[in-house]
Amino acid sequence: xxxxxxxxxxxxxxxxxxxxxxxxxxxxxxxxxxxxxxxxxxxxxxxxxxxxxxxxxxxxxxxxxxxxxxxxxxxxxxxxxxxxxxxxxxxxxxxxxxxxxxxxxxxxxxxxxxxxxxxxxxxxxxxxxxxxxxxxxxxxxxxxxxxxxxxxxxxxxxxxxxxxxxxxxxxxxxxxxxxxxxxxxxxxxxxxxxxxxxxxxxxxxxxxxxxxxxxxxxxxxxxxxxxxxxxxxxxxxxxxxxxxxxxxxxxxxxxxxxxxxxxxxxxxxxxxxxxxxxxxxxxxxxxxxxxxxxxxxxxxxxxxxxxxxxxxxxxxxxxxxxxxxxxxxxxxxxxxxxxxxxxxxxxxxxxxxxxxxxxxxxxxxxxxxxxxxxxxxxxxxxxxxxxxxxxxxxxxxxxxxxxxxxxxxxxxxxxxxxxxxxxxxxxxxxxxxxxxxxxxxxxxxxxxxxxxxxxxxxxxxxxxxxxxxxxxxxxxxxxxxxxxxxxxxxxxxxxxxxxxxxxxxxxxxxxxxxxxxxxxxxxxxxxxxxxxxxxxxxxxxxxxxxxxxxxxxxxxxxxxxxxxxxxxxxxxxxxxxxxxxxxxxxxxxxxxxxxxxxxxxxxxxxxxxxxxxxxxxxxxxxxxxxxxxxxxxxxxxxxxxxxxxxxxxxxxxxxxxxxxxxxxxxxxxxxxxxxxxxxxxxxxxxxxxxxxxxxxxxxxxxxxxxxxxxxxxxxxxxxxxxxxxxxxxxxxxxxxxxxxxxxxxxxxxxxxxxxxxxxxxxxxxxxxxxxxxxxxxxxxxxxxxxxxxxxxxxxxxxxxxxxxxxxxxxxxxxxxxxxxxxxxxxxxxxxxxxxxxxxxxxxxxxxxxxxxxxxxxxxxxxxxxxxxxxxxxx
Numbered sequence: 001x002x003x004x005x006x007x008x009x010x011x012x013x014x015x016x017x018x019x020x021x022x023x024x025x026x027x028x029x030x031x032x033x034x035x036x037x038x039x040x041x042x043x044x045x046x047x048x049x050x051x052x053x054x055x056x057x058x059x060x061x062x063x064x065x066x067x068x069x070x071x072x073x074x075x076x077x078x079x080x081x082x083x084x085x086x087x088x089x090x091x092x093x094x095x096x097x098x099x100x101x102x103x104x105x106x107x108x109x110x111x112x113x114x115x116x117x118x119x120x121x122x123x124x125x126x127x128x129x130x131x132x133x134x135x136x137x138x139x140x141x142x143x144x145x146x147x148x149x150x151x152x153x154x155x156x157x158x159x160x161x162x163x164x165x166x167x168x169x170x171x172x173x174x175x176x177x178x179x180x181x182x183x184x185x186x187x188x189x190x191x192x193x194x195x196x197x198x199x200x201x202x203x204x205x206x207x208x209x210x211x212x213x214x215x216x217x218x219x220x221x222x223x224x225x226x227x228x229x230x231x232x233x234x235x236x237x238x239x240x241x242x243x244x245x246x247x248x249x250x251x252x253x254x255x256x257x258x259x260x261x262x263x264x265x266x267x268x269x270x271x272x273x274x275x276x277x278x279x280x281x282x283x284x285x286x287x288x289x290x291x292x293x294x295x296x297x298x299x300x301x302x303x304x305x306x307x308x309x310x311x312x313x314x315x316x317x318x319x320x321x322x323x324x325x326x327x328x329x330x331x332x333x334x335x336x337x338x339x340x341x342x343x344x345x346x347x348x349x350x351x352x353x354x355x356x357x358x359x360x361x362x363x364x365x366x367x368x369x370x371x372x373x374x375x376x377x378x379x380x381x382x383x384x385x386x387x388x389x390x391x392x393x394x395x396x397x398x399x400x401x402x403x404x405x406x407x408x409x410x411x412x413x414x415x416x417x418x419x420x421x422x423x424x425x426x427x428x429x430x431x432x433x434x435x436x437x438x439x440x441x442x443x444x445x446x447x448x449x450x451x452x453x454x455x456x457x458x459x460x461x462x463x464x465x466x467x468x469x470x471x472x473x474x475x476x477x478x479x480x481x482x483x484x485x486x487x488x489x490x491x492x493x494x495x496x497x498x499x500x501x502x503x504x505x506x507x508x509x510x511x512x513x514x515x516x517x518x519x520x521x522x523x524x525x526x527x528x529x530x531x532x533x534x535x536x537x538x539x540x541x542x543x544x545x546x547x548x549x550x551x552x553x554x555x556x557x558x559x560x561x562x563x564x565x566x567x568x569x570x571x572x573x574x575x576x577x578x579x580x581x582x583x584x585x586x587x588x589x590x591x592x593x594x595x596x597x598x599x600x601x602x603x604x605x606x607x608x609x610x611x612x613x614x615x616x617x618x619x620x621x622x623x624x625x626x627x628x629x630x631x632x633x634x635x636x637x638x639x640x641x642x643x644x645x646x647x648x649x650x651x652x653x654x655x656x657x658x659x660x661x662x663x664x665x666x667x668x669x670x671x672x673x674x675x676x677x678x679x680x681x682x683x684x685x686x687x688x689x690x691x692x693x694x695x696x697x698x699x700x701x702x703x704x705x706x707x708x709x710x711x712x713x714x715x716x717x718x719x720x721x722x723x724x725x726x727x728x729x730x731x732x733x734x735x736x737x738x739x740x741x742x743x744x745x746x747x748x749x750x751x752x753x754x755x756x757x758x759x760x761x762x763x764x765x766x767x768x769x770x771x772x773x774x775x776x777x778x779x780x781x782x783x784x785x786x787x788x789x790x791x792x793x794x795x796x797x798x799x800x801x802x803x804x805x806x807x808x809x810x811x812x813x814x815x816x817x818x819x820x821x822x823x824x825x826x827x828x829x830x831x832x833x834x835x836x837x838x839x840x841x842x843x844x845x846x847x848x849x850x851x852x853x854x855x856x857x858x859x860x861x862x863x864x865x866x867x868x869x870x871x872x873x874x
Contacts, residue, residue: 028052028115030122034108037128038100043068043150048122049093054113057094064106064129069150070096072278095278097150100129151251151282154220156181158227158245158286160194166292169237170309171403172339172372174204177228177245177286182220184252186279190228192246194286198833199232199240200340204368231372233309233340235826235833237295246285253278296401302410304347307834308400310339316413318393323420329383331416333360335398336376341366345837346379347396348727355391355418356384385420392417444721445714447687449653452680454645460809462755462802470759474766481770507537507603511596518592523581526592530599531578534571537603541610551575563609570602645676652684661691679709687718695725696840700816703843703874707809710747727839730860746801751809754802761795813846815856815871824864828853835864844871 034046048059059071071094094111105128110121161176179188210225227247234240296309312335319330335344342364351357358381366375385391395414402409461467510533517526538544542557551572558568574595581591652667668685686701702719709715749757768788775781808814820840825832828850838844838858844866848855853865 028113028118028120030111030113030120032108032111032122032125034125034127036126037130040100040103040129040131043097043099046096046098046125047093048111048113049091050113050115050120051091052113052115053090053092054115055117056114058112058114059094059096060109060111062096062098062108064100064102064104065098065127066101068097068099069280069282070094072280100127103129103131105129150280151183151253151284155183156185156249156251156282156284158247158284160242160245160286160289162242162289162291165289166294167234168294168309168401168403168406169234169296170307170340170343170401171234172310173232173234173291174372175230175232175242176226177230179225179227179247179249179284180215180217180222181249181251182222186250186252188227188247188249190245191248191283192244192285193228194230194245195243196230196232197241197243198236199234199242200833201233202231202368202373203228204231204370204372205229206370229370231368234291234293236831237293238831240291240293242289242291244285244288246283248281248283250279251282253280297406297408300408302397302399302408304397304410305399305401305408306345306837307343308335308339308341309403310337310341310400311402311404312337312339312341312344312398312400312411314398314411314413316396316416318416318418321417321419323385323418325385325388325420327385329385329418331381331383331393333379333381333398333413334376335378336374337400338372338374339400341373341375341377344377347398349381349396350394351383352391352393354385354387355393356386358382358384383418385418388420390417390419444687444690444718447653447656447684448680448714450680451646452649452678454676454678460806461752462806467755467759471762474763478766478770482773485774504537504541504607506540507533510536511600511603514596514599518596523592527578527581527595530595531575534575534578534599534603537606538571541607561610563606567602567605567609570598571606574599574602645671645674649681649684652688656684656688659691661688664688665692677704677708679705679712679715682708683712683715683718686722690718690722695722696816696818698722699726699841699843700818700872700874703814703816707874708750710750723841726841728842730842730858742804746804749801749805751802751805754798754805758795758798758802761791761798764791765795814874815844815846815854816874817842817844817866817870818872819870822866822870824856824862824866825853826864828855828865832865836862838866843874846871846873 028051030048030050032046032048035044038044048057050057057071073092073094100106105126108125108127110124112122113120157180159178159180161178163174164171167173177194179185205226205228210227212223212225215222215224228245232242315334315336317332319332320327323329331349333347335341346360346362360379360381363378363380364375366373366377383393393414393416395412397410397412399408399410401407510529514526514529514533517529538554538557542554542561544553544557555568555572558571577595577598581595648667648671652664652671655661655664655667665685665688668681668688671681672685682701682705686698686705689695689697689701699719699722702715702722705715706712706719746754765788768784768791771784772781772788775784817838817840822838824835824838826835827833836858842858844856844858846854847857847863849868850865852868854868854871855863855865856871857863
């Protein structure tokens, strides 16, 4: 007995030392288990098994079938001791759940398992898919949980729960997505987040693992976990849909066979140890739900209501009630509660004008937890006292809508008393109580009464035909100058031509010398000079070299030149008379006078005869007519219409001086409607609107005046004062410093001013090039070239500035809000979501237009749609 036990212990020890590899060593076998035939639409299971641990497993393509799940891996081992021999086997299965969508015979390629570097393939599988029903006999029922290969709707589902399915617009709604399961879940991932139609949402799920509770539904016990929690705020009324949330969960499902009846092992442990589970992925999604959102009631809506819905309260306090002149105090307004507190706006406070008030600093302390969104928003105003005396900051109101009682509630605060030490007596008497002279000018500058410079409203000189013609004119003149210069150089190179043109000048010069000699009585020198004048003339005029100059050659040249014989004879007689008179004694100077007169008349007649050419004397037309036409092209103004506009301006100014501002506005608008514009007209019109308290209209026409007269100090001053009266204080987005420099440079002058500067610089470029091509000295040419390049660069910069201003006028359409309060929507139409609120006088950029609505962009980058009738283009 002891010997047998010792032998058994030795065998077991040997088995443990050698391990499973030795016992498992043997032939690798692979197999496929699948039904031979299935019905269309039937789901079935296909398993591939291998009796070894594979290094790799390759499945076929399953062509003709739809893979519902898999592969899911399961492993089983068994150990046997027979005749003192220990045998251990392992089986690894890869399971698929397939569906046959259409009938036919389908062949699946072999499965492949790589074990120890060798490939082992299964036999191919053929499956016949028929149109027979999937099951016969008794009605099909869901198999028990331990037999299913896929979870059912009763096993796992997601429920969407809302705390109020009929909320008011803007009311906070808590939406909870809860996962119900009666299976074991090892992991889950949210694949698709739900979409909330026309709702602003905030995730309030929290970062910890969800708590699990138990809930019984229809007798079935479920484990319930809240996997996502959201606070939603409907932005419009009507039916709003919450789309499904989709989750992919990894569930653990039992897939064992039936228990072996009568097994003591099974009865003792309550189940077979060879029962096994498969872990499969499973997608589950919630059902969409619809909220019936109620609109906020119009009845009883207070003016101070800005859209807050929930439960709020307000506190306000001032840091100092007594100040020294030019000291600062802080007025803090705190709004707190539960609801859409992020949408709260600063209350409208009518601060006295002699208090300098800066835009409020906003401090948020907002919490998003499982209870929803709550917290506070503080508006901190910095106030600087600019005059002494007792000042009262009037009270203000704040309103919100209570969804529980469906009523509007209004909270008030103030007034606040502020005592400023300084010029108290003067302030109490109502006289100006400013601390320095600069503060006394905190009023708009007076209107301008000098005559206006009129232009038609739609006319711009830049990019007009006269502008481009005048821009080409200097280069056309440069071309003409260069052609004339080239002609002159060609003439200088033509020796024969130069001699011909020189003939007359030399003849005139010698005849003048002869006249002087005649008056001095120098007979011999006189006749010699007359003779040389005549010989030199024909030598240069007829291009006869001095070596060949004689009477025969001259006579032949006269005949070739078409000179009549009588004139040629007189010329030759004159030469002969001069030669005879030089040596013949004379008693008086009368022959000299007659000879001089004869030579002068002969040379004059001969010049006319030789200079005559057949045909028109000028074959080319001079460009004087074209130049004259170009210089006449300019913007034309109708003097009668200008006179009428000037008369209306005088009447409007008289009404303004009489403080009849509404009448002045009507008269100024007649001029605007007549199609005329000027910086003076818009400036005076803006002043009248300012006096009427319509600051949006005033800003509109100040902006139009600035477009015609940039950097006008009076216009900029009045515009700044008008903007101080606005409700909105919008900080623009920061710009790159290079863009700021560009805008500052191009904004110095109007578009037409830059156009005239471009023309002047273009003339200087052409002039520099003319000097460069005509100068002979190298230093002068270099200087002219440098000046030309500099002027060309300046011309390009001026043209760019004009183009930039033109683009601002025509492509970047700016507008001013004219309504007291405008709600920007997310889309064109009243059904769009409310995005933000703008007030009268706010400057916006129009980016698109659709169905009577404008898409606008604020300086701070906010974009929304507003009604077209609420804006006026600058």
